[in-house]
Amino acid sequence: MAVGIVGYGVYIPKYRIKTEEIARVWGADGENIRKALFIHEKTVPAIDEDTSTISVECARNAIQHARIDPQEIGAIYVGSESHPYAVKPTATIVAAAIDAVPELTAADYEFACKAGTAAMQTSMGLVKSKMIKYGLAIGADTSQGKPGDALEYTASAGGGAYIIGTKNLIAEIHDTYSYTTDTPDFWRREGQEFPSHGARFTGQPAYFKHVIQTARGIMSKNKLKPDDFDYVVFHQPNGKFPLKAAKTIGFEKRQIMKGLVTPYIGNTYSGSTLLGLARVLDEANEGEMILAVSYGSGAGSDAFIIEVTKENEKRRNPKPLQGYMDRKEYVDYATYAKFKGKLKGVKLEKP
Amino acid sequence: MSKGLALHWRLIPQRYNLVGTECLKCGRKFFPTRQLCPECRRAGDIKEVKFSGEGEIYSYTIIHTPPEGFDFMKPYALGIIKLVEGPLVTAQLVDCKPEDLEIGKRVELVFRKIIADGSSGIIRYGYKFKLKD
Amino acid sequence: MSRKVAIIGIGMTKFGELWNKRYRDLITEAGADAIKDAGIEGEDIQGLYIGSMSPGLFAGQEHIGALVADYSGLSGIPATRIEAACASGGLALREAYLTIKSGAMDIVVAGGVEKMTDVTTSSATIALMGAGDQEWEAFKGVTFPSLYALMARRHMAEYGTTIEQISQVAVKSHHNASLNPHAQFPFKVTSEQVMNSAIIADPLRLLHCSPITDGAAAVVLASEEKAKRLVDDPIWIIGSSSATDTIALHDRKSLSRMDSTIIASKKAYKETKIKPEDIDFAEVHDCFSIAEILAIEGLSFCKLGDGGKITENGETEIDGRIPINPSGGLKGKGHPVGATGIAQAVEATLQLRGKAGKRQIKDSENALIHNVGGSGATTVIHILKRG
Numbered sequence: 001m002a003v004g005i006v007g008y009g010v011y012i013p014k015y016r017i018k019t020e021e022i023a024r025v026w027g028a029d030g031e032n033i034r035k036a037l038f039i040h041e042k043t044v045p046a047i048d049e050d051t052s053t054i055s056v057e058c059a060r061n062a063i064q065h066a067r068i069d070p071q072e073i074g075a076i077y078v079g080s081e082s083h084p085y086a087v088k089p090t091a092t093i094v095a096a097a098i099d100a101v102p103e104l105t106a107a108d109y110e111f112a113c114k115a116g117t118a119a120m121q122t123s124m125g126l127v128k129s130k131m132i133k134y135g136l137a138i139g140a141d142t143s144q145g146k147p148g149d150a151l152e153y154t155a156s157a158g159g160g161a162y163i164i165g166t167k168n169l170i171a172e173i174h175d176t177y178s179y180t181t182d183t184p185d186f187w188r189r190e191g192q193e194f195p196s197h198g199a200r201f202t203g204q205p206a207y208f209k210h211v212i213q214t215a216r217g218i219m220s221k222n223k224l225k226p227d228d229f230d231y232v233v234f235h236q237p238n239g240k241f242p243l244k245a246a247k248t249i250g251f252e253k254r255q256i257m258k259g260l261v262t263p264y265i266g267n268t269y270s271g272s273t274l275l276g277l278a279r280v281l282d283e284a285n286e287g288e289m290i291l292a293v294s295y296g297s298g299a300g301s302d303a304f305i306i307e308v309t310k311e312n313e314k315r316r317n318p319k320p321l322q323g324y325m326d327r328k329e330y331v332d333y334a335t336y337a338k339f340k341g342k343l344k345g346v347k348l349e350k351p
Numbered sequence: 352m353s354k355g356l357a358l359h360w361r362l363i364p365q366r367y368n369l370v371g372t373e374c375l376k377c378g379r380k381f382f383p384t385r386q387l388c389p390e391c392r393r394a395g396d397i398k399e400v401k402f403s404g405e406g407e408i409y410s411y412t413i414i415h416t417p418p419e420g421f422d423f424m425k426p427y428a429l430g431i432i433k434l435v436e437g438p439l440v441t442a443q444l445v446d447c448k449p450e451d452l453e454i455g456k457r458v459e460l461v462f463r464k465i466i467a468d469g470s471s472g473i474i475r476y477g478y479k480f481k482l483k484d
Numbered sequence: 485m486s487r488k489v490a491i492i493g494i495g496m497t498k499f500g501e502l503w504n505k506r507y508r509d510l511i512t513e514a515g516a517d518a519i520k521d522a523g524i525e526g527e528d529i530q531g532l533y534i535g536s537m538s539p540g541l542f543a544g545q546e547h548i549g550a551l552v553a554d555y556s557g558l559s560g561i562p563a564t565r566i567e568a569a570c571a572s573g574g575l576a577l578r579e580a581y582l583t584i585k586s587g588a589m590d591i592v593v594a595g596g597v598e599k600m601t602d603v604t605t606s607s608a609t610i611a612l613m614g615a616g617d618q619e620w621e622a623f624k625g626v627t628f629p630s631l632y633a634l635m636a637r638r639h640m641a642e643y644g645t646t647i648e649q650i651s652q653v654a655v656k657s658h659h660n661a662s663l664n665p666h667a668q669f670p671f672k673v674t675s676e677q678v679m680n681s682a683i684i685a686d687p688l689r690l691l692h693c694s695p696i697t698d699g700a701a702a703v704v705l706a707s708e709e710k711a712k713r714l715v716d717d718p719i720w721i722i723g724s725s726s727a728t729d730t731i732a733l734h735d736r737k738s739l740s741r742m743d744s745t746i747i748a749s750k751k752a753y754k755e756t757k758i759k760p761e762d763i764d765f766a767e768v769h770d771c772f773s774i775a776e777i778l779a780i781e782g783l784s785f786c787k788l789g790d791g792g793k794i795t796e797n798g799e800t801e802i803d804g805r806i807p808i809n810p811s812g813g814l815k816g817k818g819h820p821v822g823a824t825g826i827a828q829a830v831e832a833t834l835q836l837r838g839k840a841g842k843r844q845i846k847d848s849e850n851a852l853i854h855n856v857g858g859s860g861a862t863t864v865i866h867i868l869k870r871g
């Protein structure tokens with residue numbers, strides 16, 4: 001029985017900050033950083049946006065695209081590393097906001113940047129086993145970058161929502177394969193405001209190892225090669241890593257460029273792979289093959305082999321990612337710090 | 352801090368999804384909900400109805416002196432939005448510059464954080480509007 | 485049994501930021517002045533009606549009736565606190581009037597008091613939003629000035645009213661306040677100063693907005709029989725009416741007129757058989773300059789939409805066709821919310837007695853006082869007449 005994507009929705013906030021502007025504050029060479037990381041600018045959430053609001057917006061968009069009755073959603077999983085509550089699932093807020101309540105299961109996921117794809121896998125299982133009709137998998141974040149740290153240039157806000165089902169699919173998910181290890185490359189202890197990371201350790205032993213092993217693993221299992229795919233989407237912590245991974249595995253630049261969105265919107269963490277995939281789906285046609293490989297620190301990778309259906313050409317997403325990418329307004333570092341709660345005492349809170 | 356929990360919770364369908372009521376007797380639609388139609392009163396027949404979130408700006412202002420808690424949002428736009436179904440609703444207008452606002456411009460519903468109850472209380476979400484592209 | 489009712493005594497504290505005065509000090513001061521002015525003794529008072537909007541929010545104090553009776557040295561008498569947001573004072577006056585009119589009592593004090601400066605401005609802003617819709621306006625981050633700004637914008641769009649015309653209201657208010665020793669802001673301002681003052685809620689600026697004020701006012705009301713015996717110059721309350729409208733601004737039929745004012749004024753004019761053009765002057769509720777324009781239109785002193793024009797023409801000046809707010813209004817005099825309605829009665833009485841000093845309106849026989857709650861959810865109107 002075919003399982004796949006019935007519809008999807010994206011959301012990124014309107015505001016942006018340029019790499020050079022962040023560098024200016026820290027006395028760093030912005031031009032150099034921009035080239036080194038291949039990132040021009042990143043999204044900044046408004047002071048009244050958070051992972052819940054982003055999840056709701058992309059979930060509503062997904063439902064609009066999928067044209068399903070939200071009451072038929074049997075499960076909602078929201079993956080994030082910036083859930084607004086430590087205890088009280090974002091998934092319940094989404095469930096109420098899309099009118100999917102009350103007959104469904106829900107939970108929040110955490111697995112750094114791959115929590116969203118983990119949500120997709122769970123949904124696939126529930127759908128394929130006929131336990132539910134539709135599953136809604138969301139990956140969204142308003143990731144916090146430590147001031148002055150390298151990750152501050154890339155940590156951005158955004159999310160993607162995917163409705164998994166068995167009928168009216170715009171894309172079939174032929175297989176999924178995961179590779180999981182205990183690797184301490186990037187983490188955040190309870191109560192800490194900012195994550196910590198292992199700098200260069202986050203490269204070879206972490207991102208590259210998992211992404212490459214997972215891509216090779218799923219292709220081997222399915223007897224496929226890089227040139228069997230029209231598109232490849234990797235988790236994109238910056239613009240450079242995915243290009244390097246692609247080259248290593250044997251993909252060409254033309255296969256990866258469409259789904260490479262980090263240079264323009266930053267790393268949306270749990271939304272990263274999902275948004276890259278959405279950009280591809282926005283334009284992909286019947287029969288085209290997509291390899292999507294996520295990565296979450298800690299560490300693990302989920303890969304998906306996806307084939308686009310004719311339905312995708314008939315039912316294009318009314319709110320494609322490009323539209324959101326084009327809608328932007330720049331802010332300076334001070335405004336960015338204000339919006340992101342980096343200034344002491346600045347919160348949207350009753351005292 | 353846990354006051355006002357039930358107060359907010361029972362209004363979630365309204366605050367998240369613009370669920371209002373209509374009087375089937377006279378056709379008047381209400382948002383926020385009314386259990387008693389001002390026209391028909393006890394003779395009315397009230398049913399729940401969900402509004403689409405589409406509307407236009409009926410009036411607007413930019414607030415420069417926020418009430419406590421909203422301080423860091425200033426300046427923010429506040430509008431009275433005329434929903435396409437008829438009722439008027441008061442809400443913030445987001446992602447816009449003051450000069451972008453005009454009576455009659457079309458808007459659509461968005462889901463945003465209204466305010467949190469201190470650093471340990473609940474987060475209250477609700478409807479706001481943004482200009483339609 | 486329906487009797488005539490008169491104001492026989494008036495009293496008022498200075499309005500302003502009165503750091504040294506407590507809530508209870510303010511009202512007892514005003515009350516004592518009114519009783520002295522009436523030439524009666526405390527024992528003569530049979531009941532108290534006190535208008536006060538939110539001592540609960542400002543100071544955690546409720547049970548105002550008992551508190552005021554106690555501190556006035558009148559513990560034991562019936563005392564009632566009336567609340568209708570900014571119309572609390574006007575409504576307290578009306579309840580006192582109805583009590584005497586019905587024959588239940590002969591001598592009653594109606595007072596109004598508010599102490600607003602014990603909390604921060606942003607806290608006061610929250611308290612004042614109690615006058616609006618808590619669930620659907622306040623919750624959204626709405627402020628009082630923003631509600632009137634929303635009305636101003638509609639009025640400007642529908643009638644072409646200009647910000648200069650709205651500002652002229654403030655200029656007049658300040659001019660009149662400069663002649664009023666009780667006023668919070670006894671100084672003149674120019675149109676430029678008004679239009680360049682800090683922006684509060686676009687298009688309303690600081691000088692379009694009445695301030696946060698401490699103050700109290702009180703009047704002694706008496707039945708016809710008692711009034712004629714006690715004083716030479718009773719000022720008769722010949723008309724009293726009130727009306728309500730929806731609590732939330734977005735539920736009104738129109739944002740560019742105040743229906744509660746229109747309804748209440750029609751009732752008052754009908755009851756007294758006086759036409760709007762026969763009113764000699766009025767104290768109206770100018771919590772924001774646009775509110776005065778809505779008031780004078782709603783009271784039929786001009787056509788709907790012409791309020792800005794007649795203000796610009798000077799028709800509402802002290803020497804104009806229809807003097808409005810000779811006291812300086814809420815803008816110039818100050819607006820201790822619950823006290824305002826009573827302070828308007830104090831000013832009207834002073835004027836009708838011919839005792840208004842530098843701001844005296846010449847040859848006036850009657851006056852209309854107009855008090856509004858919230859963004860127009862309550863209007864209370866009284867018509868006073870001398871002789």
